[in-house]
Amino acid sequence: xxxxxxxxxxxxxxxxxxxxxxxxxxxxxxxxxxxxxxxxxxxxxxxxxxxxxxxxxxxxxxxxxxxxxxxxxxxxxxxxxxxxxxxxxxxxxxxxxxxxxxxxxxxxxxxxxxxxxxxxxxxxxxxxxxxxxxxxxxxxxxxxxxxxxxxxxxxxxxxxxxxxxxxxxxxxxxxxxxxxxxxxxxxxxxxxxxxxxxxxxxxxxxxxxxxxxxxxxxxxxxxxxxxxxxxxxxxxxxxxxxxxxxxxxxxxxxxxxxxxxxxxxxxxxxxxxxxxxxxxxxxxxxxxxxxxxxxxxxxxxxxxxxxxxxxxxxxxxxxxxxxxxxxxxxxxxxxxxxxxxxxxxxxxxxxxxxxxxxxxxx
Numbered sequence: 001x002x003x004x005x006x007x008x009x010x011x012x013x014x015x016x017x018x019x020x021x022x023x024x025x026x027x028x029x030x031x032x033x034x035x036x037x038x039x040x041x042x043x044x045x046x047x048x049x050x051x052x053x054x055x056x057x058x059x060x061x062x063x064x065x066x067x068x069x070x071x072x073x074x075x076x077x078x079x080x081x082x083x084x085x086x087x088x089x090x091x092x093x094x095x096x097x098x099x100x101x102x103x104x105x106x107x108x109x110x111x112x113x114x115x116x117x118x119x120x121x122x123x124x125x126x127x128x129x130x131x132x133x134x135x136x137x138x139x140x141x142x143x144x145x146x147x148x149x150x151x152x153x154x155x156x157x158x159x160x161x162x163x164x165x166x167x168x169x170x171x172x173x174x175x176x177x178x179x180x181x182x183x184x185x186x187x188x189x190x191x192x193x194x195x196x197x198x199x200x201x202x203x204x205x206x207x208x209x210x211x212x213x214x215x216x217x218x219x220x221x222x223x224x225x226x227x228x229x230x231x232x233x234x235x236x237x238x239x240x241x242x243x244x245x246x247x248x249x250x251x252x253x254x255x256x257x258x259x260x261x262x263x264x265x266x267x268x269x270x271x272x273x274x275x276x277x278x279x280x281x282x283x284x285x286x287x288x289x290x291x292x293x294x295x296x297x298x299x300x301x302x303x304x305x306x307x308x309x310x311x312x313x314x315x316x317x318x319x320x321x322x323x324x325x326x327x328x329x330x331x332x333x334x335x336x337x338x339x340x341x342x343x344x345x346x347x348x349x350x351x352x353x354x355x356x357x358x359x360x361x362x
Contacts, residue, residue, distance in 0.1 A: 029287030040360035052348030118171030178210035302329030
């Protein structure tokens with residue numbers, strides 16, 4: 001009797017172990033083929049080989065680019081990227097031949113202590129542009145607020161927002177002055193985050209409002225990544241890398257989020273861009289194990305890149321998913337974001353190149 005029970009337990013254990021190994025093998029992308037294609041002529045933007053992790057675009061076609069990411073799983077990337085500086089660049093879709101120009105910080109801001117990641121823009125009715133940037137500062141994760149001075153091409157530092165809930169910030173989206181949603185990729189830092197990657201769903205999304213502080217509005221997420229608002233700010237999109245999905249939420253008056261939909265994309269989704277028609281453009285890494293290797297040693301390991309466009313109806317439901325671009329990593333490794341403006345596209349990467357494409361067809 002005891003031998004039979006033990007045998008059943010062992011069979012169940014080894015069956016689960018085989019299932020786990022097989023599903024993990026598939027999920028990490030070992031069986032995933034890469035078929036290269038581009039939507040039209042593409043070229044690299046010179047001077048941005050240290051990453052362009054996030055890109056935001058104003059209605060006028062002026063884009064702001066976050067560069068110089070130093071954070072990775074177990075913080076190993078910081079060792080490989082000593083000497084890399086985090087900066088914000090400006091790119092004008094109306095004058096792509098001018099490439100990208102670095103935006104200066106005002107002298108009062110600690111530029112040397114700036115370690116960038118996700119960014120978000122807010123334009124006031126009067127035309128003033130405010131840029132909010134995640135900062136993996138040595139004293140803890142925080143959000144910096146700037147006003148953009150177009151005459152000086154300079155970011156004027158206005159405020160710093162911090163809270164104990166800002167643990168491992170990845171991206172943010174601003175919905176009003178000093179009010180935003182932000183994702184915490186992991187619950188923990190260091191080598192335990194590797195354990196989280198495979199076994200735990202401890203990531204979350206916070207809502208912050210100046211004067212009220214921060215509160216967790218979504219929890220139990222497997223590596224929440226890009227966060228973006230809809231054009232009318234009624235809805236919030238969250239890319240869940242661990243699931244390979246984009247979840248759609250409706251904002252509530254108290255800042256909470258009510259889930260309306262989940263869009264399965266079966267890929268390592270990163271940042272989300274919403275075009276003028278309300279469709280989603282998503283940068284992604286299709287082969288996860290190559291993405292992990294690239295993140296922790298960018299010079300020795302390349303990772304494929306993919307850009308998806310999700311055509312939406314009523315801003316909440318997908319009607320068509322199109323693959324806009326795929327590259328084996330030779331031109332751009334581990335795409336993190338894709339932005340579109342009037343027939344052209346900028347594709348950013350976590351720690352690699354920035355690419356400009358004329359979109360002819362896909």
